[in-house]
Amino acid sequence: MQRRVQRHGLNRVSAGASLAAAALLGGALAALWPDTPGEASAEVSFARDMSAHHAQAVDMSVTLFQRAADPAVKLLAQDILLTQQAQIGQMSGWLMAWGRPLAGREAPMAGMDRQAMGMASEQAEQELTSLAVNEAETRYLTLMRRHHQGGVGMAKSALNTVKRPEVRAFAQRVVTAQASEIGAIDALLVERGSQKPSPTPEPEMDGMHHE
Numbered sequence: 001m002q003r004r005v006q007r008h009g010l011n012r013v014s015a016g017a018s019l020a021a022a023a024l025l026g027g028a029l030a031a032l033w034p035d036t037p038g039e040a041s042a043e044v045s046f047a048r049d050m051s052a053h054h055a056q057a058v059d060m061s062v063t064l065f066q067r068a069a070d071p072a073v074k075l076l077a078q079d080i081l082l083t084q085q086a087q088i089g090q091m092s093g094w095l096m097a098w099g100r101p102l103a104g105r106e107a108p109m110a111g112m113d114r115q116a117m118g119m120a121s122e123q124a125e126q127e128l129t130s131l132a133v134n135e136a137e138t139r140y141l142t143l144m145r146r147h148h149q150g151g152v153g154m155a156k157s158a159l160n161t162v163k164r165p166e167v168r169a170f171a172q173r174v175v176t177a178q179a180s181e182i183g184a185i186d187a188l189l190v191e192r193g194s195q196k197p198s199p200t201p202e203p204e205m206d207g208m209h210h211e
Helices: 002-007 013-032 042-067 071-097 122-130 133-159 165-191
Strands: none
Touching: 042 071, 042 122, 042 133, 042 165, 071 133, 071 165, 122 133, 133 165
16 A cells, blocks of 8 residues: 555555555455465455456545545545555455465456446546546546446455355455445535436446456
C-alpha cells in the first residue's frame, strides 16, 4: 500500500503498516489449513483474480481521493482504496503461505468477460484524471458502482467453488461490504441529480470461468 500510495503522491505510513499486517494475518490463517491449494485450485484463481479486480478499484479511488471536491466522494474513495489495498495484502499473504507465486502463467482474469466483471477500460480510467472535477466525481461513482457489481458477482461465484474457510469468509465479506457500498453510491448519485440507477442483473457466472 505504501508504495502504491506514494506513487500517487500520498504518504500514509499507517496504511502501509495495515497492509503488512493484513498479509501476515492472511498468511497465518492460510497456514492453519492442512491441505495446500494446488496451482489450478479455485482458491488460487480467486486470490489472483480478485487482487487484480481490487487493484483497478484502488487506482481509480486514489485518483478521486486526490481530485474530489465533494467530501462524501473523497471519503468513499479513501475507504475503498484503503480497504481494498489491505485485502490485496491479505490475498497475497494466502498465496505466499500456500507456496504459490503472486502471478500465474496466465494474466489475471484470463478467460473472463472483463466488462461483465465491471472492469473499466483504460480510456475510462484516464478520463478520471482529465474531466472537470464535478464530472469526474459522477463518472467515478458510476464506474465504481459497476465495478462493485462485478466484485460481488466474482465473490458469489467463489462461494460456489472454494472450500477453505478463510477464503469463504473473505468472499462473504466482499459480498456484504460491496453490496452496502453500492447502496451508498446510489444515494450519492441521486444527491448529485443523476437518475437513480435501475437494478442491474448480476454478471453471468459463465463470464467468470477461466477458459
